[in-house]
Amino acid sequence: MATSIYPQYPPDLTGEQKSYLLTNLIDWSIAHGLTVKPPPSFVSANQDPLGVLATPAPVTLFPSLFPQRCFDEALAIQESYNELYSAIARDEDWLKSIVEELLDIDDFVSQLWNIHLTVKKEGYAQNLALGMFRSDYMVHVDSTATKPEPEIKQVEFNTIASSFGGLSAQVTAMHRHLVAIDAYPPEISALLKTTESLGIKQSRSNTSLAAGLGAAHRAYGTSKASLPLCVIFLVQDLERNAFDQRHLEYSLLHDQGTRSFRLPFDRILTDTKLTSDRTLLYIPPHSPSTSHEVTTIYFRAGYSPSDYTTPDAWAARLHLERSAAIKCPSILTHLAGSKKVQQVLATPSSPHLSRFLTSPATRARILNTFAPIYPLDTSAAGLEARRLATDSKTAARYVLKPQREGGGNNIYRAAIPKFLGETSEERWPAYILMEMIEPPPLTNAILRNGEVQRGGVIGELGVYGVCLWRQGGGEGDKGEVLENWEAGYLLRTKGDTSEEGGVAAGFGAVDSACLVDV
Amino acid sequence: MATSIYPQYPPDLTGEQKSYLLTNLIDWSIAHGLTVKPPPSFVSANQDPLGVLATPAPVTLFPSLFPQRCFDEALAIQESYNELYSAIARDEDWLKSIVEELLDIDDFVSQLWNIHLTVKKEGYAQNLALGMFRSDYMVHVDSTATKPEPEIKQVEFNTIASSFGGLSAQVTAMHRHLVAIDAYPPEISALLKTTESLGIKQSRSNTSLAAGLGAAHRAYGTSKASLPLCVIFLVQDLERNAFDQRHLEYSLLHDQGTRSFRLPFDRILTDTKLTSDRTLLYIPPHSPSTSHEVTTIYFRAGYSPSDYTTPDAWAARLHLERSAAIKCPSILTHLAGSKKVQQVLATPSSPHLSRFLTSPATRARILNTFAPIYPLDTSAAGLEARRLATDSKTAARYVLKPQREGGGNNIYRAAIPKFLGETSEERWPAYILMEMIEPPPLTNAILRNGEVQRGGVIGELGVYGVCLWRQGGGEGDKGEVLENWEAGYLLRTKGDTSEEGGVAAGFGAVDSACLVDV
Incomplete structure (x- = not known):
């Protein structure tokens, strides 16, 4: 269970507040190259063969x-x-x-x-x-x-x-700009304004x-x-x-x-x-x-x-x-x-x-x-990990990750035992078992490809x-x-x-x- | 007849040169906000209701x-x-x-x-x-x-x-960047590099x-x-x-x-x-x-x-x-x-x-x-202008412009007599007659909405x-x-x-x- 540590945040915005924040966020991002090329699901190569269109990088409001x-x-x-x-x-x-x-x-x-x-x-x-x-x-x-x-x-x-x-x-400069133009409601702007350490x-x-x-x-x-x-x-x-x-x-x-x-x-x-x-x-x-x-x-x-x-x-x-x-x-x-x-x-x-x-x-x-990380090999630590990973009750606190770079293909919690059951045991050492990190709950809004x-x-x-x-x-x-x-x-x-x-x-x-x- | 004064310019580019120039021009422009919102003919409001897409402002290569x-x-x-x-x-x-x-x-x-x-x-x-x-x-x-x-x-x-x-x-900084990265062929880069006065x-x-x-x-x-x-x-x-x-x-x-x-x-x-x-x-x-x-x-x-x-x-x-x-x-x-x-x-x-x-x-x-500008009223200068403007031979050196701000609706050269013929004479003073300026011939390439x-x-x-x-x-x-x-x-x-x-x-x-x- 994640433990709450933060004050209530962010505030709800009125329609006018949201519109002001979003317009300024979008224009600042484009004016300063805080941008990505839009995905094909948003703009097809057919529509833009030279690749001249750009859109704000996915950013938090x-x-x-x-x-x-x-x-x-x-x-x-x-x-x-x-x-x-x-x-x-x-x-x-x-x-x-x-x-x-x-x-x-x-x-x-x-x-x-x-x-x-x-x-x-x-x-x-x-x-x-x-x-x-x-x-x-x-x-x-x-x-x-x-x-x-x-x-x-x-x-x-x-x-x-x-x-x-x-x-x-660029993104930190963008959020600081939004503070400078009072795009955030007064009740949180004090929190956002930079002091020496906060x-x-x-x-x-x-x-x-x-x-x-x-x-x-x-x-x-x-x-x-x-x-x-x-x-x-x-x-x-x-x-x-x-x-x-x-x-x-x-x-x-x-x-x-x-x-x-x-x-x-x-x-x-x-x-x-x-x-x-x-x-x-x-x-x-x-x-x-x-x-x-x-x-x-x-x-x-x-x-x-x-x-x-x-x-x-x-x-x-x-x-x-x-x-x-x-x-x-x-x-x-x-x-x-x-x-x-x-x-x-x-x-x-x-x-x-x-x-x-x-x-x-x-x-x-x-x-x-x-965070504790275990091999899935046949060492002492590895055997302990296999025990933790194949039991759905204990696996619930872990994530299984491939050893290779590049992200993706992680297996989480209760899905781990089933995944290992379907994977040949000699391939298990290609994975590590890591204790899940429990981040405190937090809310935000994200602009991505024109949707919030x-x-x-x-x-x-x-x-x-x-x-x-x-x-x-x-x-x-x-x-x-x-x-x-x-x-x-x-x-x-x-x-x-x-x-x-x-x-x-x-x-x-x-x-x-x-x-x-x- | 326009009189040529410039050296041969710009050079023809190979496919690879054009591609290098264009890629760098597009990315620099977007990264620095040398941008406009794309016209509806390029991106419909339907496709982008929040207006998050941008494209380089129309620029010369x-x-x-x-x-x-x-x-x-x-x-x-x-x-x-x-x-x-x-x-x-x-x-x-x-x-x-x-x-x-x-x-x-x-x-x-x-x-x-x-x-x-x-x-x-x-x-x-x-x-x-x-x-x-x-x-x-x-x-x-x-x-x-x-x-x-x-x-x-x-x-x-x-x-x-x-x-x-x-x-x-931004556009002058962009062209200077292209010079700095040798995006222009060597035979013209000397011309483009800034000296004290050139x-x-x-x-x-x-x-x-x-x-x-x-x-x-x-x-x-x-x-x-x-x-x-x-x-x-x-x-x-x-x-x-x-x-x-x-x-x-x-x-x-x-x-x-x-x-x-x-x-x-x-x-x-x-x-x-x-x-x-x-x-x-x-x-x-x-x-x-x-x-x-x-x-x-x-x-x-x-x-x-x-x-x-x-x-x-x-x-x-x-x-x-x-x-x-x-x-x-x-x-x-x-x-x-x-x-x-x-x-x-x-x-x-x-x-x-x-x-x-x-x-x-x-x-x-x-x-x-x-450039000489005439009223189209009934002053001495105005009467002279009416004579010049209603004769298609003399009108060929002139442009007819509305007095109002904002551009658009200019009538050029041979089209002037016909236009005046179709316009009630009491509205003629709303226009001025200006001698056409004869710019020396020049060639360039323009990127606009993803087309060159x-x-x-x-x-x-x-x-x-x-x-x-x-x-x-x-x-x-x-x-x-x-x-x-x-x-x-x-x-x-x-x-x-x-x-x-x-x-x-x-x-x-x-x-x-x-x-x-x-």
């Missing part, structure tokens, strides 16, 4: 309430999380032990690992790696505690293609993430091929969330002075080539005579199996990994983000955290953010982190972290009847955190 | 070439034009003599004049007036000259609702016009009714060009710290009231308990007869004019912008200019921008001006100009087969000037 100390803690520990995942990506032996358990059951992880082995054999051409992470949390209130207090629990840690960093700065928090994710790309670009050094340098945004075709990426691109150009190009995943082998020393060259299709040398590849594609439907796709990934460009993320960092890693770190009484973080205080803070829906919602706080490191050469050289900063936040809010995330997929909305002292 | 000295001259004389039209608006006797000629033939002018007389009788409650002008020019090359040189000729002078000041700063000129119209509203707001002084102060944007319902206005609103809030509200023209009498001392109060429908005192009314509606289809509409205009709010424009300034005024100033050997401008040098520069059309185009340079003055009390007190500045520019470009302007009406595109030394 109100900034969602969020406990101040939870927010502060999530941002405060981001640098430690950056350090942790950088250390994991630099610990090949440890990663190998984790990945090996998945090789037979997760073809995607297996393919990624094979690419690592292939490049390792040849020798890596680049010793720097860039992480642009996002650690996602929900507020959890333990209803069985004597004095229930809100705390953050990690939902997942993203090491590749963390999205919405371009839009989240009120709507502005996210700086856009410029801060662009600064991460800029730092990697500069760390690459001068051109080996005497060509102009560039960053590559590796993207999916027909990306509806393109403006999120564009805002990073524009900040990278204007604030960092760094050129970038968008490269669709299926054009890698056509539009890039490697020199004999594996310098990566980008040959712009619109201007083949002005090749650029690629310093940094920012993956906004290639993170899920659905991007690898042809043999060429894997050849393309290998081609990039062999190159001297800095990868964001490197293939080991990509693997570090697998749910299996999250699971072994969060398995009760796991010894792993102390391998990567020397400070006991830091380890304790990180541990506090873990109001109801119970669940918010997910994502904290961005930028980390640039030297990978090290093994045998005592563990590399070193060169840059490490917290890079703003995102609040994503979804209806509490849906149990999926991901705004662009149509299930949620971008939101701002209005911090309250609860 | 290339910045249009423009002679540098013409551009510099147009901007340099804007302050003199501000001075001129402020002086006209402050010279009631002279305006009266002009308007009286129109009273019987132009019902709209007649109604405006009656409002002035009504308010004058009661006594004006506000002695300050704000002008946000736009002087529109075309480049003219006299093909009969021995050494043809480009010069600017004024098309019209707008004293009310001058549009696109919000978007023009290349694409950034317009500052957005912030500069907002600064005009901010100056009026501050000049109004403190609240008489002890209420928060605000500016009113008086707008049309279902405004497709809303983002143009929104950008001014946002700059006014952020750069000037001034609140504003959008008031639809048909809500004036519902949402505002006058106190006993004629202070204008705005009662926001979404928050009736928080009335604001209106310092300044910025007319983006009410400029054409089509806004006055009910008796209430005229009562509403009177209501505003009676108020103590600063009007942008005042009713006399609105009248000063009638085509009749432009015509009498530009009638060959007119004595009027010296009444308003003391400096002979300034008068000469202003005079140079006039390439072909011959005509560009129209609009220069914005801000002028704040004290109206004076007559009898020797001629008032005084308090603020006067040039406020950026707009280039509007239309296909040369169409002979109408006005992008939002679907006939043109917003553009940037790429200055060339021709």
Whole structure:
């Protein structure tokens, strides 16, 4: 049973109030590119072949309430999380032990690992790696505690293609604008107005993430091929969330002075080539005579199996990994983000955290953010998990998640025993069992594709982190972290009847955190 | 015969070049609110009842070439034009003599004049007036000259609702972005890159016009009714060009710290009231308990007869004019912008200019921008005009324009004699006859509603001006100009087969000037 902690919120609006709020929200969003390309169900490709129509990104009408100390803690520990995942990506032996358990059951992880082995054999051409992470949390209130207090629990840690960093700065600016023009009723505007520590928090994710790309670009050094340098945004075709990426691109150009190009995943082998020393060259299709040398590849594609439907796709990934460009993320960092890693770190009484973080205080803070996660293998913890998951009574407090990246296909609560019953037991280790987080009840309204829906919602706080490191050469050289900063936040809010995330997929909305002292 | 003066431009693009240019143009435009609401022919109200879809404003793919000295001259004389039209608006006797000629033939002018007389009788409650002008020019090359040189000729002078000041700063920034990312072929990018005096000129119209509203707001002084102060944007319902206005609103809030509200023209009498001392109060429908005192009314509606289809509409205009709010424009300034005024100033050997401008040098520069304009009345100049206009041979060098504001319904060249033949002669003085301006041939491509059309185009340079003055009390007190500045520019470009302007009406595109030394 979810425990209520927030004041009554948001208020009911009169028709005139709603109309004023909505008109200003829509126009501000479009005027500032807080937008997505409309889904085919709203605008068909037939109607708009050039793709010139846009619509506000799904957004909440109100900034969602969020406990101040939870927010502060999530941002405060981001640098430690950056350090942790950088250390994991630099610990090949440890990663190998984790990945090996998945090789037979997760073809995607297996393919990624094979690419690592292939490049390792040849020798890596680049010793720097860039992480642009996002650690996602929900507020959890333990209803069985004597004095229930809100705390953050990690939902997942993203090491590749963390999205919405371009839009989240816009959505907080949008909600702050609505406060500035008194679009909210007086009885709540005091709550929303920013004081030093409370009120709507502005996210700086856009410029801060662009600064991460800029730092990697500069760390690459001068051109080996005497060509102009560039960053590559590796993207999916027909990306509806393109403006999120564009805002990073524009900040990278204007604030960092760094050129970038968008490269669709299926054009890698056509539009890039490697020199004999594996310098990566980008040959712009619109201007083949002005090749650029690629310093940094920012993956906004290639993170899920659905991007690898042809043999060429894997050849393309290998081609990039062999190159001297800095990868964001490197293939080991990509693997570090697998749910299996999250699971072994969060398995009760796991010894792993102390391998990567020397400070006991830091380890304790990180541990506090873990919801218990169990493997579904045949270890002691795994057998306990199987017992919990196959009994519909105990399963009701859990969610079953595939180890792979990319969201989707989670199995919830009472549906778990039936699902496992229909799944061959040897495939069970491809899943983890996670204790459900119990967020306090909250109401909001969401504008999506021209429709407003109001109801119970669940918010997910994502904290961005930028980390640039030297990978090290093994045998005592563990590399070193060169840059490490917290890079703003995102609040994503979804209806509490849906149990999926991901705004662009149509299930949620971008939101701002209005911090309250609860 | 139009005389060619420009280098070959723009270049032909390969398919890949066009695709790169267009994708970047579309995404940049949407990400920065260089947008309009799509017309019903593109997106029906049925499909999008809340109005959440937007599309790039009609824009040119290339910045249009423009002679540098013409551009510099147009901007340099804007302050003199501000001075001129402020002086006209402050010279009631002279305006009266002009308007009286129109009273019987132009019902709209007649109604405006009656409002002035009504308010004058009661006594004006506000002695300050704000002008946000736009002087529109075309480049003219006299093909009969021995050494043809480009010069600017004024098309019209707008004293009310001058549009696109919000978007023009965006379109120049967009074209400059396209240069920065090498979206144009190398052979022309040198031409487009900004040097000190050549290349694409950034317009500052957005912030500069907002600064005009901010100056009026501050000049109004403190609240008489002890209420928060605000500016009113008086707008049309279902405004497709809303983002143009929104950008001014946002700059006014952020750069000037001034609140504003959008008031639809048909809500004036519902949402505002006058106190006993004629202070204008705005009662926001979404928050009736928080009335604001209106310092300044910025007319983006009410400029054409089509806004006055009910008796209430005229009562509403009177209501505003009676108020103590600063009007942008005042009713006399609105009248000063009638085509009749432009015509009498530009009638060959007119004595009027010296009444308003003391400096002979300034008068000469202003005079140079006039294309000869004739009345169609029974004066000597009018009789000469009738001779020119009724003969299809001589009419071929002229355009016939209605005296009223708002564009549209111009009659061109050979069509003039037939039109006059079908029009009762007593209505002829409602029109002016203007020598056609002969712009040098130019090619461009325009993106509009998801379609690209390439072909011959005509560009129209609009220069914005801000002028704040004290109206004076007559009898020797001629008032005084308090603020006067040039406020950026707009280039509007239309296909040369169409002979109408006005992008939002679907006939043109917003553009940037790429200055060339021709």
